[in-house]
Amino acid sequence: MNTFSYTRAGDVATAVREVAADGAAKCIAGGTNLIDLMKENVERPSRLIDITRLPLAEIQPSADGGLRLGALVTNTDVAYDAQVERRYPLVSKAILAGASPQLRNMATVGGNLMQRTRCYYFYDTATPCNKRQPGTGCAAIDGFNRMHAILGPSAQCIAVHPSDMCVALAALEAVVRVTGPGGERAIPFAEFHRLPGDTPHLDTNLAADEIITAVDLPPKGFAAHYAYLKIRDRTSYAFALVSVAAALEMDGDTITEARLALGGVAHKPWRDRDAEARLKGQSATRDHFQRAANALLRDAKGFGHNNFKIELAQRAIGRALRQAAAGEEHP
Amino acid sequence: MNNTPEHDAPMKPTASLPAKSRITLTVNGAAKPLEVAPWTTLLDALREYLELTGTKKGCDHGQCGACTVLVDGRRIISCLTLAIMKDGAEVTTVEGLVEGDALHPLQQAFVEHDAFQCGYCTPGQICSAVGLMTEGRAKTADDIRELMSGNLCRCGAYPNIVAAIEQVMHAGERGAGR
Numbered sequence: 001m002n003t004f005s006y007t008r009a010g011d012v013a014t015a016v017r018e019v020a021a022d023g024a025a026k027c028i029a030g031g032t033n034l035i036d037l038m039k040e041n042v043e044r045p046s047r048l049i050d051i052t053r054l055p056l057a058e059i060q061p062s063a064d065g066g067l068r069l070g071a072l073v074t075n076t077d078v079a080y081d082a083q084v085e086r087r088y089p090l091v092s093k094a095i096l097a098g099a100s101p102q103l104r105n106m107a108t109v110g111g112n113l114m115q116r117t118r119c120y121y122f123y124d125t126a127t128p129c130n131k132r133q134p135g136t137g138c139a140a141i142d143g144f145n146r147m148h149a150i151l152g153p154s155a156q157c158i159a160v161h162p163s164d165m166c167v168a169l170a171a172l173e174a175v176v177r178v179t180g181p182g183g184e185r186a187i188p189f190a191e192f193h194r195l196p197g198d199t200p201h202l203d204t205n206l207a208a209d210e211i212i213t214a215v216d217l218p219p220k221g222f223a224a225h226y227a228y229l230k231i232r233d234r235t236s237y238a239f240a241l242v243s244v245a246a247a248l249e250m251d252g253d254t255i256t257e258a259r260l261a262l263g264g265v266a267h268k269p270w271r272d273r274d275a276e277a278r279l280k281g282q283s284a285t286r287d288h289f290q291r292a293a294n295a296l297l298r299d300a301k302g303f304g305h306n307n308f309k310i311e312l313a314q315r316a317i318g319r320a321l322r323q324a325a326a327g328e329e330h331p
Numbered sequence: 332m333n334n335t336p337e338h339d340a341p342m343k344p345t346a347s348l349p350a351k352s353r354i355t356l357t358v359n360g361a362a363k364p365l366e367v368a369p370w371t372t373l374l375d376a377l378r379e380y381l382e383l384t385g386t387k388k389g390c391d392h393g394q395c396g397a398c399t400v401l402v403d404g405r406r407i408i409s410c411l412t413l414a415i416m417k418d419g420a421e422v423t424t425v426e427g428l429v430e431g432d433a434l435h436p437l438q439q440a441f442v443e444h445d446a447f448q449c450g451y452c453t454p455g456q457i458c459s460a461v462g463l464m465t466e467g468r469a470k471t472a473d474d475i476r477e478l479m480s481g482n483l484c485r486c487g488a489y490p491n492i493v494a495a496i497e498q499v500m501h502a503g504e505r506g507a508g509r
Contacts, residue, residue: 035372
């Protein structure tokens with residue numbers, strides 16, 4: 001770990017001022033990803049701004065009838081919040097599919113959005129990585145890429161976003177609230193994370209002088225028909241190879257609205273409006289689900305070790321949609 | 332390789348190192364004033380400064396759970412926690428679980444069930460299990476397996492660990508029903 005200085009911010013304005021004043025400073029809350037990356041010398045901040053004492057740890061109803069999750073609420077407190085469990089069980093289920101209880105007790109809403117890829121080449125400072133050090137190349141494209149992207153990659157980067165919670169938030173079309181020197185703004189979830197393109201060092205569209213203050217869940221929680229299906233190498237405490245958040249609105253056996261978001265397959269939680277539109281007005285049959293799954297993966301591309309993810313994702317989508325349509329609890 | 336100017340910059344001379352800060356942790360019930368650098372983890376503060384070596388350093392990257400302690404009653408990973416950020420907090424380590432001369436019921440159950448072999452992961456397992464009990468989410472053996480998944484045991488004592496926790500969990504339920 002490099003040496004760094006430390007300050008504790010007492011209010012949001014101070015935190016924004018401090019992060020804006022020093023381009024090499026970083027905010028820290030749970031620290032579960034940042035400290036790990038600092039120990040690996042991947043992150044080398046000049047200064048840590050401790051934001052854990054900012055008043056952003058509340059869950060409260062929002063003006064539009066949704067729910068506002070403060071940026072500093074822990075993953076545990078979101079997952080087990082009575083309102084989240086009742087109205088947004090997809091979010092609870094996705095969070096509880098990730099990490100371990102100890103890490104969920106530390107990790108926060110804002111930090112979950114800001115966590116970085118677990119690509120092993122990104123972590124290994126002895127190898128080239130355009131995300132860690134722009135212009136050096138990508139060791140994963142021709143390397144061991146079993147965990148890597150099959151959708152939306154670029155010639156520069158095939159890393160995937162590791163979050164489970166963010167997959168659920170993408171499906172629910174949450175809104176990220178941020179504050180910068182110019183005031184507040186709201187970023188639709190689909191626009192928060194970026195595809196790698198020619199700028200793989202940028203994970204998100206959060207400006208360097210902004211901090212996340214909350215995530216707003218819209219009124220519609222799809223609590224009657226949802227599923228979060230996570231496929232991984234072991235039953236617990238592992239990142240997703242493929243995960244699927246499925247949320248349906250049903251009128252009898254007819255799907256009136258469908259949301260699908262995938263984790264483990266791209267640089268950001270993956271949505272495909274065209275695949276979702278194919279489900280609208282259809283009956284909830286295996287055949288219709290498979291057609292949507294095939295449409296979603298139509299442009300998927302493997303890099304060798306991860307070719308299996310394409311069929312795995314198609315089948316996972318089918319199963320998640322069946323579970324969501326059935327509307328039962330599927331542990 | 333790190334070729335950017337930023338990474339090539341020489342290490343800062345010692346004189347300009349950020350100052351250490353005075354903090355106070357309440358560890359196992361006793362106030363402990365400490366001077367820590369910003370980068371001192373809670374794990375290193377406990378082991379190196381307070382000589383509480385019960386808490387173990389396994390992977391030092393938040394993957395094994397050996398360093399699990401309770402901070403303000405919740406189980407957390409002390410290797411990914413900066414001590415300076417926990418100024419004023421209450422920390423419980425495995426050394427703080429005994430009540431007088433009596434082992435904590437979970438410690439006793441681990442002995443009775445032979446829930447370890449080499450013992451290196453055991454303090455983390457036990458602190459984690461104390462946290463699990465407080466949370467009250469585990470009802471079945473499968474719940475215990477899932478909610479203890481952050482604590483690895485490379486000797487493979489898992490069946491006995493689950494049995495030990497199950498015994499204390501069910502004893503608690505019987506106790507509550509009295």
